Amino acid sequence: MEFETMAGLKRTHMCGQLTAANQGETVTLTGWVARNRKLGGVNFVTLRDRTGIIQLAFNDQSDKKVFEKSEQLKSEYVIAAVGTVLLRTPENINPDMKTGEIEVFVSELRILNGAETPPFYIEENIDTNDALRLKYRYLDLRRPDMQRNMILRHKVAKLARDYFDEHGFLELETPMLTKSTPEGARDYLVPSRVHPGSFYALPQSPQLYKQLLMLAGYDRYFQIARCFRDEDLRADRQPEFTQLDMELSFTDIDTIIEINEGFLKKLFHDVLNLDIQTPFQRLPYAEAMERYGSDKPDTRFEMEFVNISDAVKNCGFKVFTQAIEQGGSVRCIVAKNLGDKMTRKTLDQLAEYVKTYRAKGMAWIVVEKDNLRSQITKFLSETEIQDILDATGAQPGDAILIIADKNNIVYDALGNLRLEVARRFDLIDKTKFNFLWVTDFPLLEFDEEENRYVAKHHPFTHPVDEDIPKLKTTPGEVRAKAYDIILNGTEIGGGSLRIFHTDLQEQMFEALGFSKEEAWERFGFLMEAFKYGTPPHGGLAYGLDRLVMLLAGCDSIRDVIPFPKVQTAAELMNGSPSPVDQKQLDELGIAVTVKPEKENEQK
Amino acid sequence: MEFETMAGLKRTHMCGQLTAANQGETVTLTGWVARNRKLGGVNFVTLRDRTGIIQLAFNDQSDKKVFEKSEQLKSEYVIAAVGTVLLRTPENINPDMKTGEIEVFVSELRILNGAETPPFYIEENIDTNDALRLKYRYLDLRRPDMQRNMILRHKVAKLARDYFDEHGFLELETPMLTKSTPEGARDYLVPSRVHPGSFYALPQSPQLYKQLLMLAGYDRYFQIARCFRDEDLRADRQPEFTQLDMELSFTDIDTIIEINEGFLKKLFHDVLNLDIQTPFQRLPYAEAMERYGSDKPDTRFEMEFVNISDAVKNCGFKVFTQAIEQGGSVRCIVAKNLGDKMTRKTLDQLAEYVKTYRAKGMAWIVVEKDNLRSQITKFLSETEIQDILDATGAQPGDAILIIADKNNIVYDALGNLRLEVARRFDLIDKTKFNFLWVTDFPLLEFDEEENRYVAKHHPFTHPVDEDIPKLKTTPGEVRAKAYDIILNGTEIGGGSLRIFHTDLQEQMFEALGFSKEEAWERFGFLMEAFKYGTPPHGGLAYGLDRLVMLLAGCDSIRDVIPFPKVQTAAELMNGSPSPVDQKQLDELGIAVTVKPEKENEQK
Known part of the structure; x- marks a missing residue:
């Protein structure tokens, strides 16, 4: 098939933008053929782009060549069409279609590209198996409901950037190739070629860098940051995920809460046209457990x-x-x-x-x-x-x-x-959005497996001042200056004020069972930094994927991530991870010590 | 030393925001002590935050305890101060200081944290050795010139996001854990734990994903995206760098150029208050070589x-x-x-x-x-x-x-x-900002080492239509639908229209010396995708670090990246890359095959 180009044509409108107000205008449209039906000698072609669909009409008034060309159009063909916007006759108006009052009578048609029959329909809410959707993700992403999700995600990120910029936050980029600090989840490692035997780690969060930015006097930082955890994936986890991350200096908890309530209020107003009441309820951890048995209670x-x-x-x-x-x-x-x-x-x-x-x-x-x-x-x-x-x-x-x-x-x-x-028994009012702060978390919890205390949030969380003496005596009773933000029983974010004195940071690592040497070996650069004038600071991070998922009303974060991975951390579309050339391994000074699985098996 | 907290205090102003208009107001300020001088029984303390510095005064009118506390203040101590804004007497006005008309007479002073003497002065344009600056990056970043650079970077990114959002571009996140495609620069690899013997690669650019987003109907995409290349570092390269990346469907080169000229015009206006003339000159590659011997001529x-x-x-x-x-x-x-x-x-x-x-x-x-x-x-x-x-x-x-x-x-x-x-001979007018598009690049260039043609831009660049037949006969003569944007002799960005037909993409790989099998093995998912209705599309990417560097008037991109790496790709602050625990390697099924260098040697 010979295809045409758009030479000499320039799109004038997106499909979904046209209304009856455009009656009589000559328009140039581009997009994908959704359907091509012949009814009583007329070819009705619905054309789709990101904004919606519109009907193109070809009939006995059409140029013969244009009409004949319109007969060749199949689903997902890519075309450009020049035509006149006409009002439909009353009996032909389609009230279910945003552009249902009009159609475009086409005078020029160009077929820019053909399409084989897709493996599933490009329609809303199709019931297709997940593996097929992910293998042909570019087609799955062409479905209008997925497009709405992605556009929503863009809007949420844009709104967050506008809001935090207005509130004096600077978006500063922190490194992706960083240091492995084996406290917390499992790191993804990146072998160094220049320093054989050494490795970078991909960041689990920008935690230490954002604290260093506070130390460096940036006062208010935020970032929409990619984070990585090499954990066995549960339904709602991804090996790489996105945090809306922030940190403030010279702050108290109230200020952080107030700024974030303002953000969520604006987000829900602008995105869902929903007014949520602030301030949100605050519930100390102990009370949340007593009343709901959960640190993320659903209060609907x-x-x-x-x-x-x-x-x-x-x-x-x-x-x-x-x-x-x-x-x-x-x-x-x-x-x-x-x-x-x-x-x-x-x-x-x-x-x-x-x-x-x-x-x-x-x-x-x-x-x-x-x-x-x-x-x-x-x-x-x-x-x-x-x-x-x-x-x-x-x-x-x-x-x-x-x-x-x-x-x-x-x-x-x-x-x-x-x-x-x-x-x-269907007791949950699904129209409610119940926000809640849970505060005063325990600083530490005892890990039976490791037979030591581990940090409930992370080792940089500041203890409640009056509980500091208990760090040495009854560490399990020390409360943290930490807070989580809960929406309808889901934790959407959390944060804390941070330790900012070297000696308290040392005490914290001691409570976690580190010797002074171990603590300095791993986190020495941070404790050294604390000596040079560290301001009091604290912050918060949202799981952006989950927040967008709740706003979009989806059940899985996969539906709000353009190219997600499956439970085995593989991407079905391009087949990654995959074996690499021996030359690449040699350059890195590493070798594979296990027999590789057969390619693509179990992915 | 016992430190105080901010309990009961809330900052009312940033230091640099105060002017004579605030005379008589009670303000609460926070920040770092820049200097503490005693002159005629008065302690003058300059306080610094992100916005600037202001003078605090303590004298015989001061509360005795407050005065005594002010005598303890050393450089980089972190304090909060409550006081009254006073006009300085005319002879004490400092015209070199933004807040030089006023000072704050302090009624309450809290020392929030102390500071050891920093290894270098926290001042503008200090002449300190680079290694020291990078080891104590958090102090280097506290210097006012570095803070200006970072704030500028935030502004540039914000402005780009506003501009491209207004022009219908969606910011969509593409994966960081992706597939190694050994055509181009060297990949950073990430071993997979779930699929031993397999590896992810960190993206050299979001090229394929953004093309797939066009295929998926997103029409206009952009992203400020982290990219990775494991190359030997030259002065102005970093292993991870940031691209301002975009892609458009149903576009021609003129539209891409017009949108980007609009962006650069707005950027220079809003950031540097400079009006640049558009449209920019366009110079075909062949002419640029004839006239300047360079595809990035400095036309100042x-x-x-x-x-x-x-x-x-x-x-x-x-x-x-x-x-x-x-x-x-x-x-x-x-x-x-x-x-x-x-x-x-x-x-x-x-x-x-x-x-x-x-x-x-x-x-x-x-x-x-x-x-x-x-x-x-x-x-x-x-x-x-x-x-x-x-x-x-x-x-x-x-x-x-x-x-x-x-x-x-x-x-x-x-x-x-x-x-x-x-x-x-100083012939360059440094006040000029000369922009230039270089167009009609060769599609391929002959690589003597590999003894084959390689892509001048990348293998997805569309040939000029009339040159397509030459792909099989005289590939060296085929021109590309590619364009670079040059500023003062530096390439700040580049892009092209892309191939969007499977058969032309196959021809391109053939011209690069790939067998059909090799091409499909590596890029099969893309060529398969092209079959399902791919729109004509093209895009452009800026090196954001370099663009910000030019706007900031710096000589090195290191000065506009918060936490850069040195020439050996090491970060001097946290010592990454570093050896990891044997347990981590075992879990990944890899082993180090070379004797590790002594830690930190040569970094």
């Missing part, structure tokens, strides 16, 4: 925890009393008005569900009009039952779901049960 | 080439006639009014200089009032001499500098000689 529905340990501490039900005796607790949620729906089968399924979270089981009391339905009331006295009803405020029609165990298991199992009940 | 001065081959083709000077007989040429430049300065010593130095560019020597004729000074006129007839004078238009006082050789050596040597003469 209630069903908060009730601690009934006091009511049952002397009861005849060993599961309860033993949990309490071993330092644990007995807690429950009340499923309001769901008593009827809590059939034995459903209750058994929920009891099975909580085992995923290491709970040994779930007890339940369904409050009916005249009696209680329960497997445990036989172990309880009248008073104990009454105390439970008083504590929970449960009314006829309600169901009380109870977990007894060590506290961390109770939190986890009951917190997830709360979410499961909400999902199962 | 003239001294264009004159071809005097015809005049000397039969002369008695063997060097000239042999060059012409062997297909070369004899060309010269005229150094106007520099005859007097062309002493024998200078001429010998210039003759030595051209040898760097493989010229065997330089001939010269200095036109004096009554005679010619030259080492070669004795070999020339009167007519030949007159023909040279006529061709060059040389007048008494001028010097004619001549190179005879193969054409590519003449171009290179004489082109560089032209620049050297201009530098040496």
